[in-house]
Amino acid sequence: MLTGMAQNDALPGFCTWLDDSNDVTTEMMRLAGKAGMISLAGGLPAPELYPMKAIESATKRALVRWGSRALEYGPITGFPALREAIATRMSEEIGQRIGTDNVLLTAGSMQALDGIGKILIEPGETIIAQHPTYMGALDAWRPRTPHYQQFTWDFEDKGFLAAADRAKFIYTVPNYSNPTGVLVGQQDRRALLALVREKRIWLVEDDPYSCMQLDGNSGPSILALDAADRNEDIYSGPVIYLGTLSKSLAPGFRVGWVVGNPEVIRALTLAKQCTDMTGSMFSQAVALELIEQKVESQMIDGLLSTYRERRNALCAALSTHLGDWFEWEIPSGGMFVWLKAKRADLDTTRLYRVAIEHNVMFCPGSAFDHAGKMHTTMRLNFTRSAPDVLEEGVRRLARAVEDSLSKLASGSSRLAVQ
Amino acid sequence: MLTGMAQNDALPGFCTWLDDSNDVTTEMMRLAGKAGMISLAGGLPAPELYPMKAIESATKRALVRWGSRALEYGPITGFPALREAIATRMSEEIGQRIGTDNVLLTAGSMQALDGIGKILIEPGETIIAQHPTYMGALDAWRPRTPHYQQFTWDFEDKGFLAAADRAKFIYTVPNYSNPTGVLVGQQDRRALLALVREKRIWLVEDDPYSCMQLDGNSGPSILALDAADRNEDIYSGPVIYLGTLSKSLAPGFRVGWVVGNPEVIRALTLAKQCTDMTGSMFSQAVALELIEQKVESQMIDGLLSTYRERRNALCAALSTHLGDWFEWEIPSGGMFVWLKAKRADLDTTRLYRVAIEHNVMFCPGSAFDHAGKMHTTMRLNFTRSAPDVLEEGVRRLARAVEDSLSKLASGSSRLAVQ
Numbered sequence: 001m002l003t004g005m006a007q008n009d010a011l012p013g014f015c016t017w018l019d020d021s022n023d024v025t026t027e028m029m030r031l032a033g034k035a036g037m038i039s040l041a042g043g044l045p046a047p048e049l050y051p052m053k054a055i056e057s058a059t060k061r062a063l064v065r066w067g068s069r070a071l072e073y074g075p076i077t078g079f080p081a082l083r084e085a086i087a088t089r090m091s092e093e094i095g096q097r098i099g100t101d102n103v104l105l106t107a108g109s110m111q112a113l114d115g116i117g118k119i120l121i122e123p124g125e126t127i128i129a130q131h132p133t134y135m136g137a138l139d140a141w142r143p144r145t146p147h148y149q150q151f152t153w154d155f156e157d158k159g160f161l162a163a164a165d166r167a168k169f170i171y172t173v174p175n176y177s178n179p180t181g182v183l184v185g186q187q188d189r190r191a192l193l194a195l196v197r198e199k200r201i202w203l204v205e206d207d208p209y210s211c212m213q214l215d216g217n218s219g220p221s222i223l224a225l226d227a228a229d230r231n232e233d234i235y236s237g238p239v240i241y242l243g244t245l246s247k248s249l250a251p252g253f254r255v256g257w258v259v260g261n262p263e264v265i266r267a268l269t270l271a272k273q274c275t276d277m278t279g280s281m282f283s284q285a286v287a288l289e290l291i292e293q294k295v296e297s298q299m300i301d302g303l304l305s306t307y308r309e310r311r312n313a314l315c316a317a318l319s320t321h322l323g324d325w326f327e328w329e330i331p332s333g334g335m336f337v338w339l340k341a342k343r344a345d346l347d348t349t350r351l352y353r354v355a356i357e358h359n360v361m362f363c364p365g366s367a368f369d370h371a372g373k374m375h376t377t378m379r380l381n382f383t384r385s386a387p388d389v390l391e392e393g394v395r396r397l398a399r400a401v402e403d404s405l406s407k408l409a410s411g412s413s414r415l416a417v418q
Numbered sequence: 419m420l421t422g423m424a425q426n427d428a429l430p431g432f433c434t435w436l437d438d439s440n441d442v443t444t445e446m447m448r449l450a451g452k453a454g455m456i457s458l459a460g461g462l463p464a465p466e467l468y469p470m471k472a473i474e475s476a477t478k479r480a481l482v483r484w485g486s487r488a489l490e491y492g493p494i495t496g497f498p499a500l501r502e503a504i505a506t507r508m509s510e511e512i513g514q515r516i517g518t519d520n521v522l523l524t525a526g527s528m529q530a531l532d533g534i535g536k537i538l539i540e541p542g543e544t545i546i547a548q549h550p551t552y553m554g555a556l557d558a559w560r561p562r563t564p565h566y567q568q569f570t571w572d573f574e575d576k577g578f579l580a581a582a583d584r585a586k587f588i589y590t591v592p593n594y595s596n597p598t599g600v601l602v603g604q605q606d607r608r609a610l611l612a613l614v615r616e617k618r619i620w621l622v623e624d625d626p627y628s629c630m631q632l633d634g635n636s637g638p639s640i641l642a643l644d645a646a647d648r649n650e651d652i653y654s655g656p657v658i659y660l661g662t663l664s665k666s667l668a669p670g671f672r673v674g675w676v677v678g679n680p681e682v683i684r685a686l687t688l689a690k691q692c693t694d695m696t697g698s699m700f701s702q703a704v705a706l707e708l709i710e711q712k713v714e715s716q717m718i719d720g721l722l723s724t725y726r727e728r729r730n731a732l733c734a735a736l737s738t739h740l741g742d743w744f745e746w747e748i749p750s751g752g753m754f755v756w757l758k759a760k761r762a763d764l765d766t767t768r769l770y771r772v773a774i775e776h777n778v779m780f781c782p783g784s785a786f787d788h789a790g791k792m793h794t795t796m797r798l799n800f801t802r803s804a805p806d807v808l809e810e811g812v813r814r815l816a817r818a819v820e821d822s823l824s825k826l827a828s829g830s831s832r833l834a835v836q
Contacts, residue, residue, distance in 0.1 A: 010618050011656055012586035014537045014685045025691045029493045047486030055489065059477045068465030071473065071670035075447045107525065110695040118561045119432045123541045139692040143536045168430040200428050238429055252489035252699040267432045273443045274557040275693065277528040280701050281670040 017142045024135065024367045031361055038393035040380040041361040043178065043335050046310075047384075049303055050250045051295050058289035062282075070285035076273050077265070078105025078257075079284035085291050086257045090243070094224035099234040101262040104269055107279055109208055109242040109256040113140035115271035116204060116240065119264075120168045121146050128163050129171040132368035132377070134178040134206065137171055148370040153188050155195065164195065169202035169240070175218045176209040176334025179368045179379035183332050186219050193222055196238050202264070205241045209334040211248040211300065212383075214308045216332055223259060236261050245287055247335075248296045248303070253283040311337070313387030314380060317394035325401055335383045341376035345408060346401070348378040354404040360396035435560045442553065442785045449779060456811035458798040459779040461596065461753050464728075465802075467721055468668045469713050476707035480700075488703035494691050495683070496523025496675075497702035503709050504675045508661070512642035517652040519680040522687055525672040525697055527626055527660040531558035533689035534622060534658065537682075538586045539564050546581050547589040550786035550795070552596040552624065555589055566788040571606050573613065582613065587620035587658070593636045594627040594752025597786045597797035601750050604637050611640050614656050620682070623659045627752040629666040629718065630801075632726045634750055641677060654679050663705055665753075666714045666721070671701040729755070731805035732798060735812035743819055753801045759794035763826060764819070766796040772822040778814035 032039040062070050070079075077083055083103050090098040106112040113136060121127065121144040129137065131150035149163035151170060164170070172192065174184035196203040205222045220228070223241040230237055244256035258268055272278075290296070314337060315330050325346055326339040341348065348364040355362060365377025382390060450457040480488050488497075495501055501521050508516040524530040531554060539545065539562040547555065549568035567581035569588060582588070590610065592602035614621040623640045638646070641659040648655055662674035676686055690696075708714070732755060733748050743764055744757040759766065766782040773780060783795025800808060 011679075012538070012619055015540050018537060018685055018688055021688050021692070023688060023691070025695065026494050026687055029491065029696065033493070042491070044491060047490060050486045050489045052481060052485065052489075056478060056481050060474060063470060063474050067470065068468045068668075071468045071470075071668035072465060073447065073460070073462060073664075073669045075451070076444050107694040107698070111693065114693045119436060120430070122433050136695060142692055143689070201430055246491075250486075250489035250700075251491045251696075254694065254696075254698040261429075267436055269444055270436055270439050270441060271561070273441070274439070274560055275529065275532045276525040276672065277443065277554060278447065278669075278672075280525070280672040280698050282668075282701055282704075283698050286700075 015143070017145050021139070021142055022367060022372075024363065025139065028361065028363070031356065036359050037361060038359060038385065038389055038396060039361040040382075040385070040390070040393050040397070041363045042381055042384060044381065044384040045247055045251065046303075046306055049299065049306060051290070051299060054290060054293065054295045055250070055286065058286050058293065058295075061289050062285040065289075066285050070281055072281055073278045074281040074284075076269050076278050077103070078279055079281050079288065082255075082284045082288040082291070085288055086243075089291070090241075090259050094221065094227050096224070096227035096231065096235070097233055098227075098259055099262075102235045102259050102265060104258045104265045104272065105279055105284060106256045106258060106272065107254040107276065108246055108251070109206060109244045110136050110140060111272070111275065112242045112256060112258045112268070113137050113206070114275065115258075115268045116169070117141040117144045117146075118271040118274070119267040120202065126163055126167045127169070127171065128160065128167045129370070130173060130177065132179055132365065132374060133171070133370060134173055135363075135367040137206070138368070138370055153184065153192075155191055164199045164201060167201060169204050170196060171204045171206065172222075173206045173209075174222060175207055176212060176331055176336075178209070178334070179336055179363065179365070180338040181329070181331030181334050181336045183218055189220075189222050189225060193225055193239075201238065203239050205239055207242060208244045208247050210243075211296070212304070212307060212335065213333045214304060214311060214331075218333065234262060235259065240264055248299070249287070249290055253287050254280065255283060255287045307335075307383050310382045310385070310387055310390060314382040314390045314394065317391040318380075321394050321398040322401070335381050337380045337382060339378050339380060344376060346405070347375045349375050350408075351378070351400060351404045354407070355397060355400040358396045358400040358403070360393045360400060362397065433561070435563050439557070439560055440785060440790075442781065443557065446779065446781070449774065454777050455779060456777060456803065456807055456814065457779040458800075458803070458808070458811050458815070459781045460799055460802060462799065462802040463665055463669065464721075464724055467717065467724060469708070469717060472708060472711065472713045473668070473704065476704050476711065476713075479707050480703040483707075484703050488699055490699055491696045492699040492702075494687050494696050495521070496697055497699050497706065500673075500702045500706040500709070503706055504661075507709070508659075508677050512639065512645050514642070514645035514649065514653070515651055516645075516677055517680075520653045520677050520683060522676045522683045522690065523697055523702060524674045524676060524690065525694065526664055526669070527624060527662045527674040528554050528558060529690070529693065530660045530674060530676045530686070531555050531624070532693065533676075533686040534587070535559040535562045535564075536689040536692065537685040538620065544581055544585045545587070545589065546578065546585045547788070548591060548595065550597055550783065550792060551589070551788060552591055553781070553785040555624070556786070556788055571602065571610075573609055582617045582619060585619060587622050588614060589622045589624065590640075591624045591627075592640060593625055594630060594749055594754075596627075596752070597754055597781065597783070598756040599747070599749030599752050599754045601636055607638075607640050607643060611643055611657075619656065621657050623657055625660060626662045626665050628661075629714070630722070630725060630753065631751045632722060632729060632749075636751065652680060653677065658682055666717070667705070667708055671705050672698065673701055673705045725753075725801050728800045728803070728805055728808060732800040732808045732812065735809040736798075739812050739816040740819070753799050755798045755800060757796050757798065762794060764823070765793045767793050768826075769796070769818060769822045772825070773815060773818040776814045776818040776821070778811045778818065780815065
C-alpha cells in the first residue's frame, strides 16, 4: 500500500521514507466524509455525544478568565493551569503524586509519538513494538526509518529478548489495544515492567482507551504499578505514559499529554519546540474549563452505555453476516473489533478497495504491520455509528467479501484457461 | 548554548541532535511570563490588540454552524471550508489562481517547517538558508541533522552556487526577515527565482510578516512572481510558500498554511499525518469565521499604527542608550530590530544571562546561526510592549551592557594578575 507518489521529474524528489508510507489515515479521514459512505475504519468517537453546550460556555468562560493569555503563544510545555490540572488528575488516577515537571501537553497523543521518535530513535535504530502495532505509531516513527522487533507478550521470545538489549524502548497499548481490542492482564503488565527495569530501557505506554471500559475494570496502568513501587514526589521511572482528551471529550481540541521522568519531559519539550513551537492555548484554555467543570464524568455513563450497545450490535451483525469468513473476539473495552480471515486468500488489502465501491470502509490489517503484511486481518470501529448503521455496514462488507472472492475466482479461472 | 541535558545514567540516552539544540525558545516562552521581566526577545504580537469580542462571537457562530464537525478529527489537509478560504485569499493576494489542492493547513508555519524537514531532508543533507536564519527553522530541521550552506543574497558566492547544485531547497524570509528585519527587494527576489528555476530546486518562502508593512509596500512575494509567469489553474512551480494568522489575528489558534505544488502538498500531508494526525478543527472553524467577517482588515490600521509607534520608540531609545555600543538599521516592517555590536568583545550570549538578572530579555544572535556563532549580534522585538516599556527595557539593557563589560574587564584583570 505505497503512496504511489509520482515525483516531479524536474524538481528534487522527496525523502525515501515516504515510499514506505501509506495514506490510509489521510484517505480514511477524507472518504469518511463522503455522502453515503459507512466508515468502520477510523477511531472516531460518537459526535452526537460531544458536549456542545458545555463547550460553548467553556469558551466564553475561558476568554473572560484568561483574556489574551488564551490567544497567545504560551509555554511549550502547555497552558500552565491545564498542565497543573493534568498533573492533579494523573496523581488521582494512579494514586501517586505526579508533579507538573512530569507533564507535557501535546497535540493529541500523536504528537507525543512524533516527539518520542525524535528524541529516542536515531535513523535506523530498533524499536520494539507490540504487534500488531497502532498505525499512528508506525506513521510517527517512519521519518526516523527504524527497524522493528515485534513483541507479542511472549516473554520467552528470544528475538524479542535480544532486541531488548539494544533497543531504547518498548511500545505498548495495554488497555483495549489498537487494533486488536485486547486488554493486557495485570500479570503481563508486571512482567513487562520487570523486564524494562532489568534491561534498563524506556517503556512507552499509550493509553487513549482507559476511559472506555465497557465490561469490568482494566486495573492499574503500568505507570501506576511503577509509581506505586517508587513512591516518589516527582516520578522518575522508565514509563513514558500517553493520555488524551480525544476519546472522552472531543478530538477536535487536540489535547493530549505525556507523563514521564522530568528528563524525558525536557527532551520532549525540545522536540515540541522543533515541531510546532507551542500548542493551541485557545484549545487548552477551553479544555481546562471542561475538566474543571467535570464534564467528562457527567458524560461517561452515557458514553459507555452508547458504546456498549454499539459494540454488541456490531458483533451480532458480524455473527450473522461474516461468521463464515472471519473470526474475532468480543472486546471488553475500547473502540475496535479485530477480525481474522478463516481463509488465506481473503486478502483484506484487496477487499479494502472493493469495499469502498460498496460504500463501506474498514481498516486493513496491513496498516498495523511495520512490514505491511497481515493481509488477512482487519479492524472495525464500533463507536462512531448507530447500531442500524453498523449493521448495514456489515451487510455491505459481506457483499464486498462475496464480490472480492468471486472476482478472485473468475481471475483465477481466466488464468487457468490461458 | 547547549541544553546541558543531563542524561539519566540508568536509562538509554537521547538522540545526539538534542546536544546541538538550545532551549532559547523554551526559556523565552517561560521567562517572558515572569513578573517584572521586560521581554524584547520573542516574536509576539501585542496582546491588547487581539479581537477578543470577535473571537467569542466567532466561536459561538462556528459551533452553531458546524456542530460536532468543529470538534472532530478532520481531514489532515485541514478544515475544508478554511482550506478553501485560504486558497481564495491567496489567489486574491497574488493575483493568480491558487487551488485547494495547492493548500495545506498547518499548526502555525512552524509545523510546515517541520514537515519540510521530514519530506526534503535525508539525515545529513545540505540546506541552503538565508543567513542569519530564523531560529524556528534551525530548530525544526535539527532532528534531520542537516549541513548548512549560508545564503546572503550574494549571487556570485561560489560556495552558495555549488551547494545549489546538490541541495534540495533554499530557505528565505524576504519580507522583513527574522531576525534582521531586512526587506528583500524585487530585483533580488527575481534573481533568486531565476536561480531556483535554473538549478531546478525548491524555494521555501516563509512569509509571516507580510501583514506588517510599516513604511511603504513590500511588493509581490516570490510565489506571486512565479505564479504570474506560469499563469496556471493549479500552481505547479518550485515555490513552497508559508503563511500564518499568528501575526495578524492571534498566535493561540495555531493556524498557518502552506501553498505549493500539489505534489509537495501531498507529501507534506503525509508528513502531517505522521506528526499530529490532524489539526484542531475547533481552532480552524473559529478562524474561518474571523476571516469571513474580515476581522483582520478591520484590525490592520490600528495594528500598523501601534507597531509603527513602538518601532519608533524602540529605535529612539536605542539611539539614546545603546548607540555607543551597537549599530542597527530602522526596519520598514516586521517585528524586529537587529543590532550589531561595534566592539568584538561585546558577546551577546554572555550579555543574555546578565540581562536576565536586570529583568530584560532579548534574543542573542547565536540563536540564528546554525553554527551557534554570531556572538556580537542580537534581535530586539518592538511589537509586544508599549513605548514606555520598550524604553525601560532598553535602559535596563544598557545597564546590563555596562555590567557585562565591567565584569569582563575585572575578569580580564584578574586573569592578568594571575
